[in-house]
Amino acid sequence: MQSIPVLIYHHVLPEGENTAVAESLFIEQMRFLAKNGWHTLSADEFLAFKKGALEIPRKSVLLTFDDGWLDNYLYAYPILQQFGHKATVFLVTEWVEKASKCSPVHKIGWKTHKEAVQLAQTKPNESVLHLSQIQEMQDSGLVSFESHTHRHISLHQQSIDLRRELEESQYFFVSRLGKPSRHLCYPFGHYKPEDSLIAKRCGFEICYTVKNGANLADGHLAEIKRFTVKNKRISWFAYKLFIFNRSYLATLVEKVRKQ
Numbered sequence: 001m002q003s004i005p006v007l008i009y010h011h012v013l014p015e016g017e018n019t020a021v022a023e024s025l026f027i028e029q030m031r032f033l034a035k036n037g038w039h040t041l042s043a044d045e046f047l048a049f050k051k052g053a054l055e056i057p058r059k060s061v062l063l064t065f066d067d068g069w070l071d072n073y074l075y076a077y078p079i080l081q082q083f084g085h086k087a088t089v090f091l092v093t094e095w096v097e098k099a100s101k102c103s104p105v106h107k108i109g110w111k112t113h114k115e116a117v118q119l120a121q122t123k124p125n126e127s128v129l130h131l132s133q134i135q136e137m138q139d140s141g142l143v144s145f146e147s148h149t150h151r152h153i154s155l156h157q158q159s160i161d162l163r164r165e166l167e168e169s170q171y172f173f174v175s176r177l178g179k180p181s182r183h184l185c186y187p188f189g190h191y192k193p194e195d196s197l198i199a200k201r202c203g204f205e206i207c208y209t210v211k212n213g214a215n216l217a218d219g220h221l222a223e224i225k226r227f228t229v230k231n232k233r234i235s236w237f238a239y240k241l242f243i244f245n246r247s248y249l250a251t252l253v254e255k256v257r258k259q
Contacts, residue, residue: 003214004046005244006062006226010113011069012076016231019113023075028234030083033061038241043088043144043183047206050224052217059245063087064208064226066185067148068096069116070108070126073133080142089137090148090185090208093172095120095128104130131176138177146183147173147204156190166202182206196222213254214247225254 009021016022021029033040039057041049046062048054065072068091080087102125110116110127119127137143150168153160166184173181182205186195189210196207206221213225227240243249 001214001216001247002058002060003216003245003247003250004041004049004056004060004062005241006046006064006208006215006224008210008226008228009063009065009076010067011071011116012079013071013108013111014075015111017112018231019228020071021229021231023079025231025234026076027079027082029229029237030079030085032234032238033085034083036238040085040087042086043146046215047182047221049217050206050215050221051219061241061245064185065089067092067120067152068129068134068145070105070129070133073129073137074106074108077137077143081140084142086142086144088144088146088183089129089134090146090183091129091134091172092120092148092150092152092187093169094150095124095152096131096134096176097172099124099128100131101125102130104132134177145173145177145181146185147181148185149187152187154188154190155186155192155195162195162198163202166199166204170203183208186210193222211254212244212250212257214244214250216247225250 011020012023012026013020014023037059039060041060041062049056068089072089105125116127134145147169150165170180180203184199184204185208199207208224211225212227215225
């Protein structure tokens with residue numbers, strides 16, 4: 001049975017690190033997809049597949065980027081254009097709102113995820129996507145944008161008002177990008193079973209986790225499985241795609257991880 005690998009990226013940078021793929025390696029990964037017949041999906045195509053409403057090529061994959069970092073525009077986007085690949089970026093909408101109060105920045109002066117997060121709190125325009133950059137990427141037809149909540153706070157915190165968090169994020173999408181988001185990515189992968197019901201009432205049809213496993217055309221939309229792309233050799237990348245494109249292997253990985 002067909003399973004769709006859903007890949008997690010955060011950063012694409014000149015030099016790789018724990019949560020960043022080196023620019024040269026990202027080129028190699030995107031070239032691998034192109035040369036080996038992989039079809040990159042939009043978020044809505046993936047949703048239609050999950051509902052059983054869309055037949056897609058056997059070798060299909062969903063590329064996702066978490067948080068909405070500036071390097072997604074500066075480094076990843078030109079490479080996506082080069083190969084014609086689609087991707088989805090999950091935005092922390094409060095960060096984008098704050099970053100967009102300043103002029104867009106077209107270079108980065110940081111090297112690590114930790115530095116980027118620190119700047120997101122103090123000088124977000126130096127590490128987070130600007131609205132004009134988001135609109136340019138969206139207009140290309142290659143990159144779609146969805147919600148990573150408004151403030152990127154762990155849903156394990158008892159004090160968080162998830163409904164308000166999601167409503168504020170939806171307001172951004174409607175007022176700034178012209179349509180609501182239907183896809184929600186949980187911050188840090190933290191969530192409770194009832195959170196998908198709250199998300200649905202706020203207009204989100206499908207929720208993404210950081211759990212490994214199979215993504216089948218089964219209509220189950222509450223816990224989309226993803227795996228993090230590491231700054232490792234292309235053979236590792238190819239191996240992961242092989243595993244998570246096969247339901248029996250992907251399910252086996254999920255069972256082993258639970259033990």
